[in-house]
Amino acid sequence: MTDAVIRVVAAGPHVSVQDGGRPGLARFGVPHSGPMDRIALAAGNTVLGNDPGQAGIEVSLGGLMLECLHGELGFAVAGGGFVIDHAGQRHHGWFGSTLRAGEKLVIRPGFWGTWACLALAGRVEADAWLGSRATHVPSGLGGGKVVAGQVLRVSDTRALPQDVAIPVPVFALPRHKLHVTLGPQDDLFPDHAMQDFLHGQFRLGSAYDRMGVRLTGPALVPESALDIASGPIARGSVQVDGQGVATVLLADHQTTGGYPRIATVLDADLDAFVQLRPGDQLRFRAVSADEATAIARTKRQTTARYLDALRRRG
Amino acid sequence: MTALHPIAEHALLVEFGRQATDQAHDQVLALDAALTGTPPVGIRQTIPAHASLMIEFDPAQTDHNRIGAAVQDLLSAPAGPRPTPAEHLIDICYDGPCAPDLDAVARASGLDREQAAACHLSGEYRVRIYGFAPGYAYLSGVPEPLRLPRKPKALRDVPAGSVLIAGGQCIISTLTMPTGWWIVGRSPARILTGDPARPFLFDIGDIIRFRRIPESALR
Numbered sequence: 001m002t003d004a005v006i007r008v009v010a011a012g013p014h015v016s017v018q019d020g021g022r023p024g025l026a027r028f029g030v031p032h033s034g035p036m037d038r039i040a041l042a043a044g045n046t047v048l049g050n051d052p053g054q055a056g057i058e059v060s061l062g063g064l065m066l067e068c069l070h071g072e073l074g075f076a077v078a079g080g081g082f083v084i085d086h087a088g089q090r091h092h093g094w095f096g097s098t099l100r101a102g103e104k105l106v107i108r109p110g111f112w113g114t115w116a117c118l119a120l121a122g123r124v125e126a127d128a129w130l131g132s133r134a135t136h137v138p139s140g141l142g143g144g145k146v147v148a149g150q151v152l153r154v155s156d157t158r159a160l161p162q163d164v165a166i167p168v169p170v171f172a173l174p175r176h177k178l179h180v181t182l183g184p185q186d187d188l189f190p191d192h193a194m195q196d197f198l199h200g201q202f203r204l205g206s207a208y209d210r211m212g213v214r215l216t217g218p219a220l221v222p223e224s225a226l227d228i229a230s231g232p233i234a235r236g237s238v239q240v241d242g243q244g245v246a247t248v249l250l251a252d253h254q255t256t257g258g259y260p261r262i263a264t265v266l267d268a269d270l271d272a273f274v275q276l277r278p279g280d281q282l283r284f285r286a287v288s289a290d291e292a293t294a295i296a297r298t299k300r301q302t303t304a305r306y307l308d309a310l311r312r313r314g
Numbered sequence: 315m316t317a318l319h320p321i322a323e324h325a326l327l328v329e330f331g332r333q334a335t336d337q338a339h340d341q342v343l344a345l346d347a348a349l350t351g352t353p354p355v356g357i358r359q360t361i362p363a364h365a366s367l368m369i370e371f372d373p374a375q376t377d378h379n380r381i382g383a384a385v386q387d388l389l390s391a392p393a394g395p396r397p398t399p400a401e402h403l404i405d406i407c408y409d410g411p412c413a414p415d416l417d418a419v420a421r422a423s424g425l426d427r428e429q430a431a432a433c434h435l436s437g438e439y440r441v442r443i444y445g446f447a448p449g450y451a452y453l454s455g456v457p458e459p460l461r462l463p464r465k466p467k468a469l470r471d472v473p474a475g476s477v478l479i480a481g482g483q484c485i486i487s488t489l490t491m492p493t494g495w496w497i498v499g500r501s502p503a504r505i506l507t508g509d510p511a512r513p514f515l516f517d518i519g520d521i522i523r524f525r526r527i528p529e530s531a532l533r
Contacts, residue, residue, distance in 0.1 A: 024359045026370075028514045029444035029451075130513055139447055139489050184319035184327045184366075229334035230445055230452075232361035232368035234321050256363050256445030264322040289320035289378040296323035296373040 004071030004122060004157045008150040009104070012062010014209055016135035017126045017143025018117070020053020025130060026255045032235060033134040033142065036115040036210060036251050036274040039172050039303060040079025044119025046310045047076045047096050047166055048158075055126060055133040056119040057146055061277070063108035064118070064146070072100045074121030074160040079172070080113020080275055094166035098159040112174055113275045114208075122157035137210045137252050164313075169306045171299070174280065175272035178265045179287045179295055180238065185228065185260035193220045193244070197262055198286055202246070206278045210252040213274075215282075219244030222260050230258040236265035238284075250274060266292055268299035316341075316389065318382050323373040324358075326381045331365040334454075338365035339442060343519045345388060347397055354384040362518045363443045399440075401521045404486070404503045406435070406477055409529040412500035415465075419479070419496050423459045431526070433457050434477075434498055439484055439522040444514075449488035449505040451516050456482045460498075468494040475501050477524075499524075502532055 018041060021034025035041040035058050042052035057064065059082070076096035077084050084091040085106040086099070092110060099105050107116055126133045126143030133143035146152070186194060202217030221244035233239070237249045239259040248265060263284065265273060276282060287295065319327040328345060331338040342362045349360055349369065356375030361368040371381055408416060408431035420430035439455035456479050464480045470492045472478075478485045478495035485495065488505050501524075505515045516522070 025448075025513075026359060026361045026368075027444060027518060028449060029446065030448045130510070136448065141448060181320050181322055184317075184321065184329060228332045229338075229364035229366075230443060231329075231363045231366045232327065234325055234368065234370070236322050254446055255361060256443050264325075266322045267324050289323075292320065292323035293373050293377045300374055 002071060002157045004073040004099075004154045005069040006073070006099075006152040006154065007067045007069050008146055008148055008152065009065040009067050010148050011064050011146045012060050014060040014137060015062060015064055015146045016058055016137055017055055017124065017133050017146065018058040018135060019055040019133045019143070021134045022130055022132040022136075022142070026232070029255050030130070031136065031251065031253050031255055033132070033136045033251050035079075035117050037079045037117070037172070037271045039169075039271045040115065040117040041119060042303075042307060043078040043094065043166060043310060044076035044096070044117050046307045047078075047164055048074055048119055048121045048160070050119060050121070052307065054119070055124050055143060056117050057124070059107050059116040059118060061109050061114055063106070066099070066105045068099045068101050068103050068105070069151070070101050071154075071157055072098055072159045073154055073157045074098050075105070076119045076164065076166065077107055077116055078119070078166055079116040081110040082107050082113060082116040083110040094168055096160055096164035096166060112277075114277055115274055120154055121160065122154040125153040125155065166310065169302075171272060171302060172275070173272060174275040175269055176276065176280065176282050178269050178273055178282060178284050179292065180263035180265050180284050181289060181292055182263050182286050183261070184231070186262050188222045188224060188228075188260045189220060189240075189262055190223050193222070196220060198284060200283075202282050202284075204276050204278045204280050204282070208278055210250060212247045212249040212253055215246045215248065217246070220246055220262060228258060228260060230256045231261075233257050233261070234264055236267055236270055237261045238263045238265065248273070266295055268296045318385065320378040321368065325368050325370045326378050326385070327366055327368050328385055329366040334364035334442065342367045344393055344396065345385065346518075348388040348391075348394065351394065352388065354381055357381070399519045399521050400517065401523070402516065403523055403525050404501055405527045405531070406499040406501045406524040407527050407529050407532050408434070408499050412529060412532070413498050415496040416498050419460060419462065419498055422462050425459065430460065430498070433460055434479070435524050435526055437484075437524075441516045441518050441520045441522065443518065447489055447491060449514060450485055451505060453484040453522055454482055456484050462496060464494040465496060468492045469497075472497060475503070477501050500532060
């Protein structure tokens with residue numbers, strides 16, 4: 001048995017343990033959680049020979065600095081265009097190597113992207129809740145936030161035989177045009193608000209965390225909205241408050257809510273959407289249910305081919 | 315008027331109405347039970363709410379049309395026997411610091427503190443939806459005199475186990491959270507049970523009654 005001990009020297013806000021998530025419990029108020037960019041964690045894990053959903057650490061724009069106190073630990077960083085400083089060497093782009101006692105690993109934002117995942121060749125010791133180490137950050141349930149001063153233990157560690165440059169697929173780049181299905185409460189919005197939603201330009205606001213991101217852009221004031229009963233919310237729901245401000249709900253979203261939902265972003269677009277940064281532009285494009293299905297199936301195949309290729313390299 | 319709405323590539327929302335009525339909630343629960351009994355291929359989970367049910371599915375295995383057809387079949391079939399809702403007796407303390415807002419609620423309702431506690435205790439509550447945070451079960455059934463709008467200002471760091479009311483709804487909180495609801499009691503009940511076999515105390519549709527305990531019995 002080999003293990004490694006890692007000290008967290010510095011960690012930005014919203015840095016947390018994440019795994020493949022906690023499915024099937026939304027009826028009890030528990031969202032899926034898991035990484036904001038699920039491709040990122042799957043890519044890192046696949047390079048290391050792990051299951052795609054094995055627990056790792058999600059890194060926000062605030063960055064992460066680790067120091068290895070003991071042992072040696074294979075790792076892979078994927079998601080966003082982060083800069084990786086490892087043992088005095090700088091790497092741009094997705095990258096895997098081995099962190100050894102006395103070495104530091106720094107992951108900080110580069111030219112693009114908002115979320116990276118640090119996958120680990122070993123099992124990180126973190127609390128599981130309802131079968132998952134994914135952190136629901138608003139409550140702290142699950143593996144938990146990663147904070148400065150913390151010591152992480154990783155068991156059953158493996159070193160990588162050599163450093164790995166991980167190819168960044170085109171579909172992982174930030175996505176500015178989002179496919180949506182309209183509704184379920186689009187009928188509560190006047191025609192001009194629907195036109196603004198479909199043809200206007202929006203930007204990500206600065207209120208951006210794992211629960212969702214508020215948008216700036218045309219006000220989408222509903223005609224008569226605020227007395228509808230709370231209904232189920234999906235990851236990707238676009239809810240609009242009484243002032244007409246839209247919010248796209250993400251990994252740690254509330255499972256029900258009473259604001260009208262004008263549309264839902266396709267799940268297939270969300271991993272690339274979350275890599276936009278506050279201030280970046282976006283537009284919405286409505287698709288039919290059948291088009292949504294076709295887009296999702298193509299995305300699924302593309303992702304599977306990419307991960308297969310990573311697996312064969314490893 | 316039942317409406318089916320496609321939600322992205324992976325869900326269908328069945329809307330029985332827009333308002334929280336007993337009839338719509340009954341329809342939600344009936345469809346939820348029918349889907350549990352005869353799950354269509356590719357279904358991942360169902361999320362019941364006041365007047366609508368979201369059905370999440372794997373878009374690689376099925377699509378909105380097939381799930382919609384299954385829903386229509388279930389809705390047009392004669393209703394099966396309705397599952398009997400479970401009933402829970404939940405301890406509550408209305409004493410002193412357990413119920414910091416009970417005096418204000420009593421004043422606003424034209425009651426004294428004891429009457430307000432007795433009024434809350436007399437209600438039969440029903441689990442309508444979960445939301446806001448893990449284990450936050452929204453109960454209907456707050457007796458008419460105690461139905462007040464939320465407080466003008468939210469209070470921070472309200473402890474887990476607080477019994478909160480606003481309008482016709484009641485919550486037993488599961489986490490330390492800010493809230494603008496009225497804190498009328500404290501309960502030792504754990505909605506997040508910590509039991510992997512049954513992690514949540516209530517199912518949607520369950521009936522809740524409260525039983526008064528003194529502060530000394532809280533722990």
